Amino acid sequence: MNRLVIKNLKKKFNNTWALEGLNLQLNQGEIFVLLGPNGAGKTTTLKLIAGLLRPTEGEIVIEGTNLNDDPIKAKSYLGYVPDEPFIYNKLTGREFINFVAGIYNVSKQNYETRLTELMETFDIGTWVDELSESYSHGMKQRVIMCQLLLHNPNLVLIDEPLVGLDPKTSKTVRELFVRLKEEGKTLFISTHTLSFAREVATKIGIINRGELKFIGDIEELSRISGKKDIEDIYLKLSADNGIV
């Protein structure tokens, strides 16, 4: 069974199409990286899968469950990290994590130990017990990642994970993604950082103006475009009259 199946997914805002007919299949142990210029439709795609937007047309099936038919079950397999890390201002980081754990019904067993481990991984210090209104962008993002791994979803959706992270955390995060892949999780990541795509992706998609211009692995990518460097490939494919 495919972990994620997207069939002819379309989204229209008012009068503009943000996404025009996306088809995609992801299996376990894959890292899919979606590249594209600003306004290409990356965030729209991720939010559609996360159930935060309602598709104009098309289907999203997660672990065999159609998101439209049984949203609660489908959503129980996924975890989403938004591009803007919002947390309730008046909760501390720890309280937010506990809140999430409560909603996902995370098992009580070893809860505290696992939490401590995760906090170490992300270098979360004593500030986790301060109100999150005083956090920086990167601090909030680390809390959100920590929360995500605690309920440990099979399908992880992350929008621009590297924005706002310092080099050290960024490295931790990249290593973590690879580890998750090896554990059999599926990751769907949108980014502008090309080197990141080259480093971790098992599959790359390039999207522009709501259309998927290309999908495949790095080798295929350079074969089709006739360029070696990922930056050249990206610039060529995301140009307005790029190949389809």
Added chain:
Amino acid sequence: MNDFLLILRVRARMFFASIRSLSAIRAVSFVFVIACFVLGAYYIFIRVFGYLMSVEVIGPGLLDRLIEMALFVFFIMLLFSNVITSFSTFYNSRELDFLFSLPVPPTSIYLAKLFENCLYASWATLTIAFPLIIAYGVRIGAPILYYPLSIASIVIYLFIPAAVASMLIAILLRIFPKLGAREVIMISIAFILGLTYLYIKINNPGLLKIFETENEQTLLLFAAQLTTVGGVYVPSTWLSNILRGFSDGSADWTFSFLLLSFVSLSTVLISFLIAKACYVRSWLSTGEHASKRSRRKSLLFHPQRQVARTILFKDLLVFVREPTQWVQLSIFLILLAVYVFSLRKTPIYFVFPLWRTIVAFANFAYISFVLATLGVRFMFPTMSLERAGIWFIGSAPISFKKVLLVKYFFNLVTAVVIIEVLLLSANLFIRVGRGLYFLLPIIGLFVAASLVSINLGLGSRFPHFHEDNPSRIAAGSGGIITALISIAYVGISIVILATPAYNYLSHTFMRMPVNYLLVYSGFAFFVLFNIFTIIVPLRIGIKSLERRDY
């Protein structure tokens, strides 16, 4: 000056853009609901004023005094609402970071914010003040000049509380730069309450004494007292003098108008000078202290066994840690408690059982109206306040239905406690008969359930996910519609209950036969109506949450 106009123009553009983005139906219904409200208020004022003017001896004097009192109450309310919104408008809004980075003088930012704050804090009072002033003008047969002049006066008048509130907060922050929002608002409100108390103590308004006696001699004395002018130093007195100047010439409106304009202009000028001296520094220091860090013990423990409890606990924590929320709620509750206790001193006029019963009904209606307004301020914004976490709730395996229902029960319990405590203690003080003593609280349960449903349901239908100030969420177009629908709900409920209530009264006090069919069908209709108002708004809210793009 030009910068100031520019900022205002941008604001106005944003406002019109937000209006244009409303759908035609919503815009029309919005205007319609507002118009109904204003016209309804106008109708009530016309009737009440007409009645008062026909009462011999004390009527006209009482009317003038009533207007003066109303304007005084408006003044205090405006001070309150300006203080409450000032802190966030002047020191704590996201837009300020941007504005202060622009090459414009801070005084321009201050003036633009003063206008904005004045508008935000005053619209609610205006929807009552306009019909009141116009109804008064119609009743006294005022010349045409009265209308533009009185409306101009009230606009001028609005700037006094706005400037005073901003001054108060600016001075407080200048002297104690480390104060947080909660402290500043509480100190300001305590200050205003203290002044109000002093004013009432010194001025001793005669209106409060009205029902203390039946003696004709004292009544005449009282009437004579009514015609004397109240506190000369309060802006509301000048405003009422302007209005009265047109009725019998007993006051000189030109002098009062000049005085009002002069004081309004001076207050704005003084607040401007104060802002010039300390706005930037205070703004900077609140920025520093806002992020004052302190470690807290996590109050939200995991594992909470139930999802519902987790949500409930989160909401409670967020509410308790938001000072503007519970400070305002406490003020409302204290004022209500004062009102209920004042019922203990039942005036002599009301000793007859018939009067007591009528007072009990009136009290019930009043408490329901208060709950309706409380609901819009505190319950309507509930779903919008999920703002920061809506991405999480939307993508988590939990339905919006469940989230909303948890909030519904939590708010319902609070509303029921408030309405029942008020009703039971008020009924005790009024000393109503046993039947009503238990009947009114039962009806109160329905009222609470419906009002909470209307506010939460419509709050989810018209959410503001981009605003984190609850008073502003409540002051948006959705909030206004909800306020008016809540008030209409209370009005309709009272109309439905009036028939069985009248029958009950005539049976108990005039020995008329009871028409059981009428009484029972009246109650049955009330229950049916409430089933509708409990279920439908919640359903609308849930459907809208499920269909929305986040």
